[in-house]
Amino acid sequence: MIASAPVARRDRHLAALLPAIVIAALAVLPIAIVIGIALTGSGEDWPHLVNNVLPGAAATTLALLAMVAVGTASIGVTCAWLVVAYDFPMRRILAWALVLPLAVPPYLAAYAFGEFFLFTGPVQTALRALLGFQSARDYWFPDIRSTTGTAIVLSSVLFPYVYLTVRVVFLMQGRNIADVARTLGAAPVRVFFRILLPVARPAIIAGCALVLMETLNDIGAAEYLGVNTLTIAVFTTWLNRGSLEGAAQLSTVMLLLVLALLYAERMARRNQRFHGARATHMKARPPRVRMEGTQKWFATLAVLFPILSGFGIPAYVFCGYAIRRLEQLADPALQQAFVTTVFTAGCTALVTVAIALVLVNATRLSRTAAVGAVARLSASGYALPGTVLGLGLLFALTRLDNSVDAFARAHLGFSTGLLLSGTAAAVVIACTVRFLALAEGAIRAGLEKLPPHLDEAARSLGQTPTASARRVLFPLLKPALLTAAVLVFVDTMKELSATILLRPFGFSTLATHVYESASRGVVEDGAMAAILIILTALVPVVLLSRALMRDADATM
Known part of the structure; x- marks a missing residue:
C-alpha cells in the first residue's frame, strides 16, 4: 500500500x-510548418523580399506598433486614473462606457473612420460649409489613409486593454499610496509621475503587449487605409506573386517580432513587484478628489472623447447606413x-x-x-x-x-x-x-x-x-x-x-x-453586417462592464 x-x-x-x-x-x-517552409525552400524569392518588400513593410510595422503603444498607453492610463482618483460629472457612466470600444473590431473602425473623415464625410463637409471652401485645394486636412491615421484608428478601439489592466492596479493600491504621498507634501503631478506610473508599469506593459498582438494581427484596417504592414506583405507575396515560400519567410519575420515583443515585455516586468492591499483595507480607500469649476468639465471631456472616437464614430457611420x-x-x-x-x-x-x-x-x-x-x-x-x-x-x-x-x-x-x-x-x-x-x-x-x-x-x-x-x-x-x-x-x-x-x-x-x-469600395453595403457584429460583441462587453460596476469602489 x-x-x-x-x-x-x-x-x-x-x-x-x-x-x-x-x-x-x-x-x-x-x-513549425511555417518555419519549415521558410527554411527548406529554394530561397529564390528571399533576395527580392529583402531588397524590395521587407525593409518598407518592417519599418512601417515597427512605426505603427510604436505609435499604437504610445497612443493606447496614454489614453488608457489617463482615463483609468481620472475615473479612479477624481469625482466629476458622469464619472460612473463613463467608467462603464470606456469598455465599449472593445465591441468594435479594428477593421470596422477603419471603415468608419474612412467614411467619417474623408473628403465626402461629415467632418470635411461641415468644414467646407462653415468656412466657405470649395475644394480640397482650398484647405489642408490630415489624411486618415496613412500610418499615423491607422495608428489613431487602432488606438481608438484597443486602448481598453490598457485601461482595464491599469484601472485594477489603481483601484487596489494607487489611491492609497498617492494619498500618503500627498500628506507628505508631494504635488499631484509629481505623485503621478514619480509614484503612480512606476506602480502601474507592469499593468501598462501587459496591456500594451495585448494591444501590439492585436495590431500585428490586423489586416482589414491596414489594407483599407493603404498601409503596407508585414501582414499585408504576407498576403500580397502569396496571392499576387504566388510564392508560398516567400509568404512563409515573411511570416517567420513576424514570428521573430512577436517573440521579441514577448521577451521585451517579460524583461521590462521582471524587477517590478508590487503587493496589493490587504482584503480588510479594500473598503478603506481614500475618497476621490472632487473637481470644481472648469476642471471637472475638462475631465469629463477627456474621458468622453475616447468613447466617442472608438465607439461613437463607428456606431454613427454604420447605423446611418444601416437605417x-x-x-x-x-x-x-x-x-x-x-x-x-x-x-x-x-x-x-x-x-x-x-x-x-x-x-x-x-x-x-x-x-x-x-x-x-x-x-x-x-x-x-x-x-x-x-x-x-x-x-x-x-x-x-x-x-x-x-x-x-x-x-x-x-x-x-x-x-x-x-x-x-x-x-x-x-x-x-x-x-x-x-x-x-x-x-x-x-x-x-x-x-x-x-x-x-x-x-x-x-x-x-x-x-x-x-x-x-x-x-x-x-x-x-x-x-x-x-x-x-x-x-x-x-x-x-x-x-x-x-x-x-x-x-x-x-x-x-x-x-x-x-x-x-x-x-469593392462600397462600405455602406456591409453596414448591416457591421451592426450585427457590433451588437453581438456588446454582449461580453456589457458583462465585463457590469462586473466592473459591481466593484464597491466603482459604485461609490
Missing part, C-alpha cells in the same frame, strides 16, 4: 500530461453569412472550452512544472498573428488531406477529397488554436476562486477524479465556462485574417461580408 501511492501519483501525472502534450503539439504545429438599408435584413446572402458566423463561432466556442477544461484539469490534477509548461505552450496561439496561423494550418491540413486521399485511392479504391482544408472545419481549428488562451484564462480565473482542496475532499468521499470534476467542479465553474464561451464566440465572429486564408469557396461570415464590401 505504501509503494502504490507513488505509482498512482505517477499514473495521474502521466494521464494529465499526455492530453496536454497532444494539445500543445497541435497548437505549435502551424508555427437606409433595412431591406438588407431580407438579403439571403446576409442571412446566410449570419447563420454561418453563428454556427462557426458556436462550434469554436464549444471545442475551445472543452479543450481548455482538459488543460485546466490537467494542471489541477498534476501540479508539476512539466504539465504547467505544456499548458502554457498550448495557450500560446493568442500571440500568433492570424495570418501566420492560417498559413501554417492551411499547409498542414492540405498535406493531411492529400495523404488520406492517397491512402484511400491506393487501398480502398475511392477518393476522400478535401476533409479539412477548404472547409469550415479549418476556420474552427484556427480560431480554436488562436483563442484557446482566452478560454483557459477565464476558466482558470474561475477555478482560483474555489477552495483549493474542494475536489480532493470529494475524492476522499469515494469519488474518482473524473467524477469529482464532473459532479463538483464543473457545476461550480458554470459562470467561468459561460464567460469563456462568450469571449471565444465573439472573438471568432470578429476574426478576419485567418478566416480569409482558410475559408472555402462560398463561405462568407459577417466579417468577410463587410470586408468584401469595403474591398
Whole structure:
C-alpha cells in the first residue's frame, strides 16, 4: 500500500500530461510548418523580399506598433486614473462606457473612420460649409489613409486593454499610496509621475503587449487605409506573386517580432513587484478628489472623447447606413453569412472550452512544472498573428488531406477529397488554436476562486477524479465556462485574417461580408453586417462592464 501511492501519483501525472502534450503539439504545429517552409525552400524569392518588400513593410510595422503603444498607453492610463482618483460629472457612466470600444473590431473602425473623415464625410463637409471652401485645394486636412491615421484608428478601439489592466492596479493600491504621498507634501503631478506610473508599469506593459498582438494581427484596417504592414506583405507575396515560400519567410519575420515583443515585455516586468492591499483595507480607500469649476468639465471631456472616437464614430457611420438599408435584413446572402458566423463561432466556442477544461484539469490534477509548461505552450496561439496561423494550418491540413486521399485511392479504391482544408472545419481549428488562451484564462480565473482542496475532499468521499470534476467542479465553474464561451464566440465572429486564408469557396461570415464590401469600395453595403457584429460583441462587453460596476469602489 505504501509503494502504490507513488505509482498512482505517477499514473495521474502521466494521464494529465499526455492530453496536454497532444494539445500543445497541435497548437505549435502551424508555427513549425511555417518555419519549415521558410527554411527548406529554394530561397529564390528571399533576395527580392529583402531588397524590395521587407525593409518598407518592417519599418512601417515597427512605426505603427510604436505609435499604437504610445497612443493606447496614454489614453488608457489617463482615463483609468481620472475615473479612479477624481469625482466629476458622469464619472460612473463613463467608467462603464470606456469598455465599449472593445465591441468594435479594428477593421470596422477603419471603415468608419474612412467614411467619417474623408473628403465626402461629415467632418470635411461641415468644414467646407462653415468656412466657405470649395475644394480640397482650398484647405489642408490630415489624411486618415496613412500610418499615423491607422495608428489613431487602432488606438481608438484597443486602448481598453490598457485601461482595464491599469484601472485594477489603481483601484487596489494607487489611491492609497498617492494619498500618503500627498500628506507628505508631494504635488499631484509629481505623485503621478514619480509614484503612480512606476506602480502601474507592469499593468501598462501587459496591456500594451495585448494591444501590439492585436495590431500585428490586423489586416482589414491596414489594407483599407493603404498601409503596407508585414501582414499585408504576407498576403500580397502569396496571392499576387504566388510564392508560398516567400509568404512563409515573411511570416517567420513576424514570428521573430512577436517573440521579441514577448521577451521585451517579460524583461521590462521582471524587477517590478508590487503587493496589493490587504482584503480588510479594500473598503478603506481614500475618497476621490472632487473637481470644481472648469476642471471637472475638462475631465469629463477627456474621458468622453475616447468613447466617442472608438465607439461613437463607428456606431454613427454604420447605423446611418444601416437605417437606409433595412431591406438588407431580407438579403439571403446576409442571412446566410449570419447563420454561418453563428454556427462557426458556436462550434469554436464549444471545442475551445472543452479543450481548455482538459488543460485546466490537467494542471489541477498534476501540479508539476512539466504539465504547467505544456499548458502554457498550448495557450500560446493568442500571440500568433492570424495570418501566420492560417498559413501554417492551411499547409498542414492540405498535406493531411492529400495523404488520406492517397491512402484511400491506393487501398480502398475511392477518393476522400478535401476533409479539412477548404472547409469550415479549418476556420474552427484556427480560431480554436488562436483563442484557446482566452478560454483557459477565464476558466482558470474561475477555478482560483474555489477552495483549493474542494475536489480532493470529494475524492476522499469515494469519488474518482473524473467524477469529482464532473459532479463538483464543473457545476461550480458554470459562470467561468459561460464567460469563456462568450469571449471565444465573439472573438471568432470578429476574426478576419485567418478566416480569409482558410475559408472555402462560398463561405462568407459577417466579417468577410463587410470586408468584401469595403474591398469593392462600397462600405455602406456591409453596414448591416457591421451592426450585427457590433451588437453581438456588446454582449461580453456589457458583462465585463457590469462586473466592473459591481466593484464597491466603482459604485461609490
